[in-house]
Amino acid sequence: MTIEQLNADYGIANQLQFIEGKGGLPIIAIANSKAKATISIYGGQVLSFQPSNAAEDVLFVSEKAYYQEGKAIKGGAPVCWPWFGPDPEGLGRPSHGFMRNRLWSVLGTETTANGDTLVKLGLTDTVETREIWPHNYELSIEFLVGETLVISSITKNTGSEPYSITQALHTYFTVGNINAIQVLGLDGANYIDKVDEMTEKQQDGAVTIAGEVDRIYATVSDKLTINDPSLSRQIQLTATGSKSAVVWNPWAEKAAKMGDLDDLEYLKFVCVETTNAGDDIVEIAPGSTHQLTVKIAAI
Numbered sequence: 001m002t003i004e005q006l007n008a009d010y011g012i013a014n015q016l017q018f019i020e021g022k023g024g025l026p027i028i029a030i031a032n033s034k035a036k037a038t039i040s041i042y043g044g045q046v047l048s049f050q051p052s053n054a055a056e057d058v059l060f061v062s063e064k065a066y067y068q069e070g071k072a073i074k075g076g077a078p079v080c081w082p083w084f085g086p087d088p089e090g091l092g093r094p095s096h097g098f099m100r101n102r103l104w105s106v107l108g109t110e111t112t113a114n115g116d117t118l119v120k121l122g123l124t125d126t127v128e129t130r131e132i133w134p135h136n137y138e139l140s141i142e143f144l145v146g147e148t149l150v151i152s153s154i155t156k157n158t159g160s161e162p163y164s165i166t167q168a169l170h171t172y173f174t175v176g177n178i179n180a181i182q183v184l185g186l187d188g189a190n191y192i193d194k195v196d197e198m199t200e201k202q203q204d205g206a207v208t209i210a211g212e213v214d215r216i217y218a219t220v221s222d223k224l225t226i227n228d229p230s231l232s233r234q235i236q237l238t239a240t241g242s243k244s245a246v247v248w249n250p251w252a253e254k255a256a257k258m259g260d261l262d263d264l265e266y267l268k269f270v271c272v273e274t275t276n277a278g279d280d281i282v283e284i285a286p287g288s289t290h291q292l293t294v295k296i297a298a299i
């Protein structure tokens with residue numbers, strides 16, 4: 001669909017418009033009385049969210065992100081689905097599933113009763129996706145932009161057999177200085193340390209970051225907080241449909257090897273991801289739906 005057609009069908013006067021973004025990719029630009037946000041239809045991912053009273057964007061996007069078909073956009077909140085991390089069956093399929101580099105369909109846009117903006121994007125299985133992953137699904141991603149940002153991944157099993165998924169709302173958050181932040185709410189949680197041969201460990205106190213961190217936390221609280229003294233703010237995450245969470249920062253050496261991350265940008269973000277990952281595998285019966293949601297507030 002062209003930008004003109006999208007605006008005609010789904011634009012909302014003075015609140016939501018479709019524009020051509022970097023690399024010619026279609027972007028949804030939202031500005032309402034409470035916040036502004038941009039959502040990339042490619043990848044089905046929110047790229048920015050800034051409540052009216054926030055000095056800085058809540059989400060981080062790499063200055064070197066690719067805006068190119070076939071590649072994931074590094075930043076905002078990519079959607080990892082129907083698996084999180086490496087191919088669970090070792091068949092050489094891409095890491096984090098196959099939704100990050102697709103053009104999604106716009107299912108609907110609306111203004112809610114309290115003036116928030118709701119956007120729904122979706123994808124269903126095709127001959128091509130069944131070659132990669134032999135299951136039937138309707139996957140939709142919903143974004144509710146208001147004082148807070150709410151992101152939901154809703155998976156419906158439209159087939160006749162049950163199947164299992166793992167997934168992540170792979171949120172990149174802007175921080176003032178990675179060395180100074182704390183992630184709260186994980187004290188006592190067990191985690192798999194991906195940078196220490198998948199050793200199982202237990203979190204003691206707040207998470208601080210002074211090197212590469214890549215952890216899958218099991219059975220976490222539904223409320224996590226990023227305490228960021230450099231930007232004098234807290235980012236609060238409230239999750240539903242999830243028992244696990246991932247904390248990731250590549251640190252200097254890995255960042256330097258990434259073509260889509262500037263060498264020093266690792267200092268400026270942390271990923272605290274709302275997931276079904278590790279042992280938090282979700283089985284979905286035929287006709288059933290699983291919803292993974294995170295509400296993000298910056299205070």
Ligand SMILES: O=P(O)(O)OC[C@H]1O[C@@H](O)[C@H](O)[C@@H](O)[C@@H]1O
Nearest residue numbers: 095096170194214215246248273
């Ligand atoms: O570079 P990608 O594919 O976006 O993945 C980034 C990171 O995503 C994290 O969620 C994983 O735990 C890391 O292991 C991974 O490196």
